Amino acid sequence: MEIYPSRYERSVNLRDGTEVFLRPVKETDGPLLLELFKKLSPSSVRLRFLSLLHGLPEELVYQFTHVDYKKSFGLVALSDRENSGPIIGVARYAYDSERELPELAVVVRDDWQGKGLGSILLSRVIGIGRENGFSRFEAMIDPQNQIIMNIFRQIGVDYKICRREQEAYLIEIQVGEERSLEDASSPKQK
DSSP states (O other): OOOOOGGGOEEEEOTTSOEEEEEEOOGGGHHHHHHHHHTSOHHHHHHHHSSOOSSOOHHHHHHHHOOOSSSEEEEEEESSTTSOOOEEEEEEEEEETTTTEEEEEEEEOGGGTTSSHHHHHHHHHHHHHHHTTOOEEEEEEOTTOHHHHHHHHHHTOEEEEEEEETTEEEEEEEOOSSOOHHHHTOSOBO
16 A cells, blocks of 8 residues: 555635545545445435445445555545545545456535535546556446536546446546646636
């Protein structure tokens, strides 16, 4: 595991002017992720996990918090800069050795949705993945999830629906070498 990459810590302003703090996930974030999960609506849980989980399993909490910051990476958004939480959103990628691509995921607490946080998180985590050598990603999404499709369009990434698996689409995201994802998420950043 790489040493915690503090270079990715920063404050950003959302569309409504609210400042939030972004930082890489830490091994100690398990309780904060469990609190985030408890504050998600059933609809948000279903869109993120493609099923209606009633709790976040321990093995997922471990997987989400124990990353190597290269092949797997998580970026959390906190409502305060003190790093004490609460976590209000998270975006992550994790390399899938069978598919030979990292899989993307993002979730934002319901009361923070609609402010541009999902776009900022996803844009940043894709940019970090690109720094780590990835130019393609995949994501499993609910076919009804127009929000995530709009986010992909907003941040300027190219994607295609590869196939339908059970109740989800597998989409592939292509990130161009020269495209600036930093500029695409555009709310003022500090």
